Amino acid sequence: MAQIQMALDSLDFDATLALAAQVAEHVDILEIGTPCIKHNGLKLVTALKAAHPDKIILVDLKTMDAGEYESAPFFEAGGSITTVLGAADMATINGVIAAANANGGEAQVDLIGVEDKAAVATAAAKNGAQIIGVHTGLDAQAAGQTPFADLATIAGLGLDVKISVAGGINKDTIQSTVQAGAAIVVVGAAIYGADSPAASAKELRALVDAA
Amino acid sequence: MAQIQMALDSLDFDATLALAAQVAEHVDILEIGTPCIKHNGLKLVTALKAAHPDKIILVDLKTMDAGEYESAPFFEAGGSITTVLGAADMATINGVIAAANANGGEAQVDLIGVEDKAAVATAAAKNGAQIIGVHTGLDAQAAGQTPFADLATIAGLGLDVKISVAGGINKDTIQSTVQAGAAIVVVGAAIYGADSPAASAKELRALVDAA
Numbered sequence: 165m166a167q168i169q170m171a172l173d174s175l176d177f178d179a180t181l182a183l184a185a186q187v188a189e190h191v192d193i194l195e196i197g198t199p200c201i202k203h204n205g206l207k208l209v210t211a212l213k214a215a216h217p218d219k220i221i222l223v224d225l226k227t228m229d230a231g232e233y234e235s236a237p238f239f240e241a242g243g244s245i246t247t248v249l250g251a252a253d254m255a256t257i258n259g260v261i262a263a264a265n266a267n268g269g270e271a272q273v274d275l276i277g278v279e280d281k282a283a284v285a286t287a288a289a290k291n292g293a294q295i296i297g298v299h300t301g302l303d304a305q306a307a308g309q310t311p312f313a314d315l316a317t318i319a320g321l322g323l324d325v326k327i328s329v330a331g332g333i334n335k336d337t338i339q340s341t342v343q344a345g346a347a348i349v350v351v352g353a354a355i356y357g358a359d360s361p362a363a364s365a366k367e368l369r370a371l372v373d374a375a
Numbered sequence: 376m377a378q379i380q381m382a383l384d385s386l387d388f389d390a391t392l393a394l395a396a397q398v399a400e401h402v403d404i405l406e407i408g409t410p411c412i413k414h415n416g417l418k419l420v421t422a423l424k425a426a427h428p429d430k431i432i433l434v435d436l437k438t439m440d441a442g443e444y445e446s447a448p449f450f451e452a453g454g455s456i457t458t459v460l461g462a463a464d465m466a467t468i469n470g471v472i473a474a475a476n477a478n479g480g481e482a483q484v485d486l487i488g489v490e491d492k493a494a495v496a497t498a499a500a501k502n503g504a505q506i507i508g509v510h511t512g513l514d515a516q517a518a519g520q521t522p523f524a525d526l527a528t529i530a531g532l533g534l535d536v537k538i539s540v541a542g543g544i545n546k547d548t549i550q551s552t553v554q555a556g557a558a559i560v561v562v563g564a565a566i567y568g569a570d571s572p573a574a575s576a577k578e579l580r581a582l583v584d585a586a
Binding site (some may be wrong): 180185202204225226229231232237238251253255260301303306307 | 386410412415417421436439440442444445449464466470486487489490512513518553
């Protein structure tokens, strides 16, 4: 059964908590987006985990250096997953994996901007990364790109990892994304941009569960 | 005259402000390090600028996506420079440049982890980036790497940008770094790891001014 990850992309502390409260019952993972964590800091992890102790909290740190030093406090504060860039030095990726393992968490290697995605995914999986993120960023989405070809490439490798897919997924594409091998589907604008985020999350939940 | 940038790499809010107070008179730029900004959030920019209104504040966001959305609030809060990863999509780099220009600030493109550094530096400079960062990260430094060969490559391009150099610079290497073309030298551990950070900063200032 695939998991749904809700990307909380607001910059505002209270708006982030309010959106999480609206959609939490329909999703598995609450993601604090990169601009949001830079804006609000560690205390947002603590607050979100306190409000949703039964949910998986992902902190989208997109770590590029100082892997263990940067990520460890976020696991200790209640995060279950943090992200590290596939574009980072492998020592940095290994540092995040070490911090995850020390705290019973998981490291997600985000392939955004990586040239040879198959090579990085394979190396990271070999080193113990639990999740590989196939990710078309917001700026690349604005230029019309999608994550679906990359998903096929990474799924075809048969690695012993969960594949997470992010990049404009909506109700028209979420089932095919799961069928193509995504264990985690990340949804942002399709929920927070809807008239009713809760209704949209509920609809996407039903689509994922039926996929 | 080259500028000295002090990297504030603590995670603690008060310790960051205390270190800045010790060294500010000897440096030009106060850098809030990446783990530090993720830990503390935007309010640290506001506090640091309030304490040092005459200093240049650099926020080491290492932006990888959503360039304008992520960086703009940090310029508005008092940052004069934010960093964007050279590994990012050019649309992301352009977004940070736009946010910088809209606020009278500067965008630094950090070449950490970039394969073809000359190509990215050239493209970013053409698009209006004011600063190119030659940067050997903490994890790569731990593996024995230095930024000096990359500095020679980038300086040799003759781009109309300031070159910033970071990666374990200390009193033995700071003058040769300036002489090799660095307009900004970033110092971290050589100051905050010294018995007297203020004395170390003062010594480095004299070395830079004599270079």
